[in-house]
Amino acid sequence: EVQLVQSGAEVKKPGETLKISCKGSEYRFTTYWIGWVRQMPGKGLEWMGFIWPGDSDTRYSPSFQGQVTISADKSISTAYLQWSSLKASDTAMYYCARTKVIGGSQGYFDLWGRGTLVTVSS
Amino acid sequence: EIVLTQSPGTLSLSPGERATLSCRASQSVSSNYLAWYQQSPGQAPRLLIYGASSRATGIPDRFSGSGSGTDFTLTISRLEPEDFAVYYCQQYGSSPRTFGQGTKLEIK
Secondary structure, eight states: OOEEEEOOOEEEOTTOOEEEEEEEESSOGGGSEEEEEEEOTTOOEEEEEEEETTTTEEEEOTTTBTTBEEEEEGGGTEEEEEESSOOGGGOEEEEEEEEEEETTEEEEEEEEOOOEEEEEOO | OOOEEEEOSEEEEOTTSOEEEEEEESSOOGGGOEEEEEEOTTSOOEEEEETTTEEOTTOOTTEEEEEETTEEEEEESSOOGGGOSEEEEEEOSSSSOEEOOOEEEEEO
């Protein structure tokens, strides 16, 4: 089955580091962008950034530039989202989503992971 | 940045009725690169429509999208119980990619 499998829920303290993962299966991982989307509790969807797993070309939303790091390991078909110093305001559900290439750029999200819930609390 | 404004915020209808959801962009969406997603409670979003009017694989034909430029519409012709969810529009024609704030479709 074509799917994105995300790592499990995390509970962290402010200031801690975290890296969550998103593994693609049953499709050519290096032929789609992977996007990350944040959903804060009870709120809407926010695009964070994209990565092209083939060469790790990365694009960030201005709102998230410098706040997170997106990376990938194409050898294991996995993308990552990481924080170097978590804040309480990072508490949210984080989705990865396969992103169709449209006109040579990043298109719509055609396949979503189930999400990773990150809770940051002292 | 393109701001997408969805209306109404909440839509209360009964099964079998027709739903019309609106998404208005603050500036023209390039090449009508607009998508619609459905998010049921506790679930990940699901792609319904891309390119403003093309249905994604496996999406029932009661879902249809229309519009161009700055005004887009998602129509659900006859509501089924599983259609009551939150719907988001998203533009992918310019950066940063942006989503609308969502329309909650609830059972009347």
